[in-house]
Amino acid sequence: MQPSSRPVVGLATAGGPAERAVLRITGRGAIASAKEWFPFGFPSLPNKREVITGEWEWAASSAVEVQVLLFPGPDSATGEDVVELHCPGSPPVVEALLEQLHGAGVSPAPPGEFTRRAFLNGKIDLTQAEAVGDLVGAETADEAREAAKVLSGELGKQVQAARDALSLALVEIEAGLDFEEGDSQDLQPGEVDEHLARARVALEEGVRVEEKRQIEAAGVRVGLLGLPNAGKSSLFSSLTDKDVLISPEAGTTRDRLEGVWNLRGSGFEEVVLGDGPGLGGVAVDARDAEAQARSKEDSWDVWWLVVDSSDADAQLPSPPEGALVLVVFTKADLPRQVSNSVVDSAESMGGSVWVSSKTGKGYKALAERTSALLEHHATGRTRRLEVLRRHQVALGEALGALERAEQISESGEALDLLAEELRDAGRSLGTLVGDLAPEELLDLVFSRFCIGK
Numbered sequence: 001m002q003p004s005s006r007p008v009v010g011l012a013t014a015g016g017p018a019e020r021a022v023l024r025i026t027g028r029g030a031i032a033s034a035k036e037w038f039p040f041g042f043p044s045l046p047n048k049r050e051v052i053t054g055e056w057e058w059a060a061s062s063a064v065e066v067q068v069l070l071f072p073g074p075d076s077a078t079g080e081d082v083v084e085l086h087c088p089g090s091p092p093v094v095e096a097l098l099e100q101l102h103g104a105g106v107s108p109a110p111p112g113e114f115t116r117r118a119f120l121n122g123k124i125d126l127t128q129a130e131a132v133g134d135l136v137g138a139e140t141a142d143e144a145r146e147a148a149k150v151l152s153g154e155l156g157k158q159v160q161a162a163r164d165a166l167s168l169a170l171v172e173i174e175a176g177l178d179f180e181e182g183d184s185q186d187l188q189p190g191e192v193d194e195h196l197a198r199a200r201v202a203l204e205e206g207v208r209v210e211e212k213r214q215i216e217a218a219g220v221r222v223g224l225l226g227l228p229n230a231g232k233s234s235l236f237s238s239l240t241d242k243d244v245l246i247s248p249e250a251g252t253t254r255d256r257l258e259g260v261w262n263l264r265g266s267g268f269e270e271v272v273l274g275d276g277p278g279l280g281g282v283a284v285d286a287r288d289a290e291a292q293a294r295s296k297e298d299s300w301d302v303w304w305l306v307v308d309s310s311d312a313d314a315q316l317p318s319p320p321e322g323a324l325v326l327v328v329f330t331k332a333d334l335p336r337q338v339s340n341s342v343v344d345s346a347e348s349m350g351g352s353v354w355v356s357s358k359t360g361k362g363y364k365a366l367a368e369r370t371s372a373l374l375e376h377h378a379t380g381r382t383r384r385l386e387v388l389r390r391h392q393v394a395l396g397e398a399l400g401a402l403e404r405a406e407q408i409s410e411s412g413e414a415l416d417l418l419a420e421e422l423r424d425a426g427r428s429l430g431t432l433v434g435d436l437a438p439e440e441l442l443d444l445v446f447s448r449f450c451i452g453k
Contacts, residue, residue, distance in 0.1 A: 005080075007033065009101050010109030011094065018089030023097060025106060026114055030081035031070055037104040045083075047072055056087070058096040064088050066097075078114055079121025119434060125156045126434025130387045137384055146212050155391070156433060158206035162199045162398070163429050166422050169195035169405075173419045192418075196406055199425070203399050210391050220374050221272045222261070223300030225317045230306045231330030233257075234357040236275035263367055271374070274300060302326065302373045307342065309354060310334035316345055324373050327352035328366065333359050394432035401425035 007027030013020070027033070034045050042054040049070060056066040064087055071082040087093060102108060112133075119129045131151035135144060149155075169192040224232040236242070240259025257275045302324045308314045309329035314337075319325045327346035329338065333356040346352040353369055355362035405421035408414075430436035 005029075007106045008109035008113055009098065009106045010113065011098070012084070012114075013089070015091070016089075017091060021087055021089035021094045023085040023087070023094070023101070024109075024114065025083040025085070025101070026076075026078045026080050026109075026117060027106075028073065028080050030083050031072060032081075034068075034083055037101055037106055039100075045070055056085075056097065058093050058100075064093055074121065077123065078117040079123045080117060124151075125153075125159075127155050127159070127391065127432065128153060129434070134384050134387060143384075146209075149209065149212075155206055155209045158202045158209065159429050159433055161202035162206070163426060165195045165199035165202065166402075166426050166429075169199070170419060170422050170426075173415050173422070193406075193409060196402065196409065199402055200399075200406075203395060203402065207392075207395050207399070210388065210395065220302075221274060221300045222302045222304060222370060222374075223274045224276070224304050224306050225319060226304075226306030227308075227315065227317060230308045230311075230314070230317075231357060232275050232306045235304075235306065235328070235330055235355065236273055238357040238360070239363075240273055263371060271370070302370060304328045304370075305346075305349075306330055307338060307346070309336050309338045312337040312339065314338045314342060316342055316349075324376065325349060326366075326369055326373060329354045330357065332356040332361050391432060394428045397428040398425040398432075401428065 005028040007025055007030050009023055009025045012022040012024040025034075031045055031047050035042075038045075038054075039057055042056065043052050045052055045068065047070075049072065052068045052070070054066060054068070055063040057063045067086040069084040069086065071077070071084075073080040073082070076082040085097065087097060098108075115124075115129050115132050118124050119126060128151050131147045134147035135151060172192050172195070224236060226232045236257065236259065239261045242257065242259040259273050259275075261271045261273045263271055300323075303319050303326075305317050305319060305325050305327045307316060307327060307329050308331055310331045316327065327349060329343075329346075329352055332354040343352070351369070353362050353365045355366055401421045401424040405418055405425070408418040408421060427436060
């Protein structure tokens, strides 16, 4: 499988307004061809690692300063020339630059194209390519750390060590098959055992690497986060039918409470809701301070940011970084007092729902919006579990073939049977790292990436 040589471009930073945006181009000879894509008068680009700054006219009589970072292949992330354009992160500017590049012949990059080219050009193996997606989608620090280890090549090194040992064993076995019994090249019993032992050590270490990456597959969980007296406990009690102590006094909820919310017909029959102490207010005592600290450490699939819509001084709580969130304005049966700025901030975070724990108003919208977020979350988790299972199956098949080979070697059975088991082990490992992976598998792996990765 050869990578396409055509140049492609994609936005490598998040969409939307930002201080800076990065447009990434990759392709064979991209640096030399860039003069055909860049505006007239832009400084020439040397074929070496360099940073060039110039003016780029993105609209009539309107120019912005663009820094161009050059990474000649094959010593680049993709193994091809890489050209990065660093420009102001204004969406109209970014869109205009992309349109100009497309018009000049640089194709839009499909999802995962940069990682795919890195794989096809031998810069990373398939386990490392998958780890890019796992790292991006990691939900916990532990998941991120273990994905980063695989991305750094920890699993790939063990797989390569096992493949090397299997290859050396096969060389000796096939040399023995080429000579008649009693010849100088005839193998003696146990002669390949050292290679088999090294292959086993490497494979078992690879299995340990994967075992550390266990991904939590438990039921879906939604956490309620809000300032004291935002209406969290009333909402929690109404949805779960659990009696909780509700009081206008701060510090009433001291411990995390969990209950089941039935989302019938949504695909998520039972959702675990978690209510903890209000965050952001001044702790009323040491116990309340400890409870608030514990609540910040809780891990949930989706966070509801609960805000009292009848409070003119209400503020949005700060969610954990990277969390899936839904803003829930409570007490919708009372006159609205929450400020427009808070409502606008909620909209910028993806929208909100307005509910009343007394009347049930807004509960249908709450269920629909939460189900959509959980579906997004479940899809990412399922994909990561599929990657983990693929690795485990391949390593298990390789270990199984190795065990059969060890038994054949120990019993002194025919060498051709021993050789075939070692080939089976090698094929499993070749599929794992992508050397023997079918095109359909590669398409599936890389289609799950976002554009720019």
